[in-house]
Amino acid sequence: xxxxxxxxxxxxxxxxxxxxxxxxxxxxxxxxxxxxxxxxxxxxxxxxxxxxxxxxxxxxxxxxxxxxxxxxxxxxxxxxxxxxxxxxxxxxxxxxxxxxxxxxxxxxxxxxxxxxxxxxxxxxxxxxxxxxxxx
Numbered sequence: 001x002x003x004x005x006x007x008x009x010x011x012x013x014x015x016x017x018x019x020x021x022x023x024x025x026x027x028x029x030x031x032x033x034x035x036x037x038x039x040x041x042x043x044x045x046x047x048x049x050x051x052x053x054x055x056x057x058x059x060x061x062x063x064x065x066x067x068x069x070x071x072x073x074x075x076x077x078x079x080x081x082x083x084x085x086x087x088x089x090x091x092x093x094x095x096x097x098x099x100x101x102x103x104x105x106x107x108x109x110x111x112x113x114x115x116x117x118x119x120x121x122x123x124x125x126x127x128x129x130x131x132x133x134x135x
Contacts, residue, residue, distance in 0.1 A: 088119065097124045 075113035089110040096105060097120065 093117065093120045094124060097121060 055076045089112060093106045093112060101120055103117045106112055107114055
């Protein structure tokens with residue numbers, strides 16, 4: 001009889017342990033569902049952010065291409081103008097600068113306006129700095 005009582009006690013204990021495991025598994029399942037939902041929300045949010053960044057990058061890329069085209073057109077026009085008008089006087093101005101001429105000399109001898117003479121002088125100085133730097 002005592003063995004029957006012990007058997008019933010162990011059976012009852014196993015039943016409560018089983019109930020405890022089922023409750024624990026149920027809670028764990030609910031927690032896992034919440035984590036999946038949170039993960040899905042985070043993933044959707046990140047996808048939206050990536051889409052916004054991608055569309056912004058595409059827009060900036062298009063704007064950059066348009067600006068690059070305008071810049072290339074401006075450079076072509078500038079080159080055209082320089083080759084038509086004053087290429088000789090600019091070359092002469094560069095030669096005079098190499099010989100030590102001043103901005104006033106460039107204005108009087110090459111027919112340049114003061115701003116052009118100053119710009120050529122500045123470009124010459126920068127090209128000297130650049131060539132000295134690379135040596």
